[in-house]
Amino acid sequence: MTEPASEWLTIPDLVDLLGTTPSKIHRLLEDKHLLAVRVDGVLRVPATFLRDGEPLHELRGTLMLLADSGYTDEEAMNWLLGEDDSLGTSPIEALRAGRKAEVRRVAQALAF
Secondary structure (H helix, E strand, O other): OOOOOOOEEEHHHHHHHHOOOHHHHHHHHHOOOOOOEEEOOEEEEEHHHEEOOEEOOOHHHHHHHHHHOOOOHHHHHHHHHOOEOOOOEOHHHHHHOOOHHHHHHHHHHHOO
16 A cells, blocks of 8 residues: 555444444455555555545445446546545545545446
8 A cells, every 4th residue: 555544444443433343344344335455465445435424425335336347446446535636636536525436437447
């Protein structure tokens, strides 16, 4: 993982924040509601992927699109957290700002 995130959350952190169980966190990851990568050997999720104590709603469709386009989890994470010239910010910040359609158009263009 080469892209910085302001705060990384571990599975136990997510259990506490979301008030759930580790198995439900793993289900959120499997179902692409969240994305995690290993940082220093520990599975972590950027805090920016959460809003109001739950996974960012707009994230799932974008993660599915990236996976369908052949992106690995690490590649998807790098793209979401990195600056994108066409968006003028990182894709995750654009998603948080309500620019879901624009982010997904850019993601689709990357697949070709």
